Amino acid sequence: MSLNAESTAFRSALEVIRAVEPRVADAIRAELADQRESLKLIASENYASPATLLAMGNWFSDKYAEGTIGRRFYAGCQNVDTVEALAAEHARELFGAAHAYVQPHSGIDANLVAFWAILADRVESPALKKAQVRQVNDLTEADWFALRRELGNQRMLGMSLDAGGHLTHGFRPNISGKMFDQRSYGTDPATGLVDYDKVAEAAREFKPLILVAGYSAYPRKINFRIMREIADSVGATFMVDMAHFAGLVAGKVFTGDFDPVPHAHIVTTTTHKSLRGPRGGLVLCQPELADQVDRGCPMVLGGPLPHVMAAKAVALAEARRPDFPDYAQRIVDNAQALADGLLRRGAKLVTGGTDNHLVLIDVSGYGLTGRQAEQALLDSGIVTNRNAVPQDPNGAWYTSGIRIGTPALTTRGLGAAQMDETAELIHTVLSQTRSGANPDGTPSKAKYVLDAAVADRVSKQASDLLAGFPLYPAVDLG
Template identity: 55%
Template sequence: MNNSALRAYLSTRAPDQIHSAFVAYLANLDLVAHQFPQIASDIVQELIDQRSYVKLIASENYSSLAVQAAMANLLTDKYAEGFPHHRYYGGCQNVDSIESAAAAEACALFGAEHAYVQPHSGADANLVAFWAILSRQIEMPTLSSLGVTAATHLSEEQWEVLRQKMGNQKLMGLDYFSGGHLTHGYRQNVSGRMFRVVSYAVDRDTGLLDYAAIEAQAKRERPLILLAGYSAYPRSINFRIFREIADKVGAVLMADMAHFAGLVAGGVFTGDEDPVRWSHIVTSTTHKTLRGPRGAFILCKKEFAEAVDKGCPLVLGGPLPHVMAAKAVAFREARNAAFKTYAHAVRDNARALADACIQQGMQLQTGGTDNHLLLLDVRPFGLTGRQAERALIDCGVTLNRNSLPFDPNGAWLTSGLRIGTPAVTSLGMGPEEMKRIARLIARVLGAATPVRTKTGALSKSAAEVPGEVRSSVCSEVRELLARFTLYPELDEPFLRAHFTRRPAGQNTCRRRDLNPYGVTPTDFESVVSASFTTSARAQPITRGTKGTAVHVVFLREAPCLPLREPLFFSHEEF
């Protein structure tokens, strides 16, 4: 590769100026670009975009470059169905070593009796846990009573009886609109179809879990599985009380700590708030507060270990050895003292952000937070969650809309925003920055207004922010992010120069892509008018024709983004 970016970098740097992480990154991109330049370009563009927005998505974070590097290797070539030293394929000794190391790191990190690190996602982990519980609690006792050791030894009639029995068990988890996850029994998810689901909800007045009400409901329903955990609940959970309830009704206590695993690992949630201590089975993702790769794992008591390890063939096929390697690295990173400092800072920042939002006159579900997230009610602004989400993204702040308890706007439009601090804390931001972010959110939402549809009715999905407000907020976003650089080891100008140049016509941006760049369809239409007049935010620097399509090149100088390479817009896309 004569045009190697790595070679160019090494030839222009003194030895003491060479950063090994950047060398590894460049070597990777060089190989990718040699085969498929667009993919390398899009990877670099993702870095540019992530550096251009304040990320407040509670389920996202920034993994280390070491974690990312652990995934980019030949481990992806190996099939390893089964579990360590019990594989359906030969030659898995190195995968055995890696998976065993990852499991050992997870056990040491969380104080668990057993760990299973194969699940690809939190949804997969929950499915494995569900079926492991069904297997141990329903299938194995039934097989024992029939004098057989495996379901394959049953007659068709016996198997049908067992299958019906396993498919008629009760799952009791947190209601979706109260902050539960889709996989906790939501009817649109497979979990809501494989169980008889009896959800519990938060208190209508306080928005908090009512443990007495949960216990009373559990005694009435007597579920096989009592599931504790959340996707959008801003308070801590008392897992000791949940275990007491589970024991009283003969249920298995399962905890989903996908969102707050990093707070458990970092010692923020201890004692009664530690799900690993009190639960029979705990599931989690690795990529949220834990700052690992995209994936998941399961922790459990010894009595569930055998059933959990049979995730393949029960639910999963071949694991992803390269991702398990990255999980091992992430678990090791989380065992460092610096991670404990980080985990406490995540909660401190969430509380600081919550206090600042309240001071700005905004309404928060439950009045604050105990963890890494807060729920903002946007109805006082006359907006839906979808409108608020879009308005903030247009101003350089990414987050997601979220249902509130008993939400009249449903799961699509919603009435709230879920705001999280894991990513901004990873950048090094602190309480003072949280105050500033709260002011920016308040300014945008206070200025946003619903747009009118073609029929003249007010849209429930779209909102617009006055240009002067958007420009002002985006300017502050740029200034804030300039002080907290994501992956400072990576030289963005160098990467852009070597990987993001595209010939005219190959960087076409469709209508749906315009808002992140601060260019609206109106801007575009004004530019491609007969006189090619210039709009306030998009300046044509060349023009040409290709058939009936008019192509205009804009400098990529949007309110929230610094000047970058030209973008090419085709009029036919509009």
């Protein structure tokens, strides 16, 4: 029997790898097997297409390409120019953006590019003007001292980590928390929702240079029109990090006031997650920030990764196909069905439901920490990640929450009926898990007790559920 193109490609690649380091080939095969057999509910993960995966394994990996299209610091980059231009074109058309920069290696890199682009565009100082007109090597130590004072200690207002914001929105251990004099806005304690009046009040009091919207664990929409009005009222640059919900924007599920691109000065995103592309980042911006954004390399980034830009071009082209909006809508439909199934079984959800791709379970109702729940679910074939909930008493390491999302299972074809079954499996595990104790008998935030028979039974049920929705059905590794 002849093999299809996908099977031939991946089998051949593994044979070549195996000839050099068989343990790597084995790990690649094992990863595919694990992903095929597990209920992947991590909200930030998805499954890239075979075309996107294959676009990363080629000779573009061998190229240095610092600079931008047509203005490289290395010769021989004409083919890199082609794929970067294609990726940027697809991004602009997909999101309706004026400018797209596709070089960032990750979402954090994209945010750093955005931060420094805003600083360079907004901050006026003699030292900065010198830096703009003179070679860096010509700046004196006094110039650098003045420049650091001017660029540092600017103010940024973003969503707090426990309310659902991201660590790059000013969390202290991250570089963003060291670059900026930062303040956070949270959510209403009673509803878990963003209180726009409180955000406006904080902005008037704090007067930030940058107002950041976006989230990694907030299960509702954000009104970007209102957020832009708040930013304008205090003269702030409005930045949106849409890494988690970019696929919902691309698929026209989030439109009008809930589409950040028409409202923000600058938008950052990853290209995986709900967008279903390769691991990488992307910056969209208004024309006035384009020149600064295009200086991301070498300002913040190392050399661009041309093979990943090629994969971004493929994935963005896929997202422009007519079937992508249907996929994006099914992500939300599935998340809401999953939330409904959990609520019916007595689970406590942050905000009481979801408007997007993710659900945040407060597992304290089960008498567990997030770390205990995460591991118990993993033992049972359900892959999730622990996450803080608003005003979390267990902090960011142990947490009181479990974040789950539907982009990956939606890619596999699961629908509302399967989401209800998934809710039953999650509830079964959490309700059958007990908090454990340390060797000295004190309560543990990490140890837990789950009957192995329950874990085995749920794993088998999860496997049976997935059997009707094969992952990469066109790929047969033999």
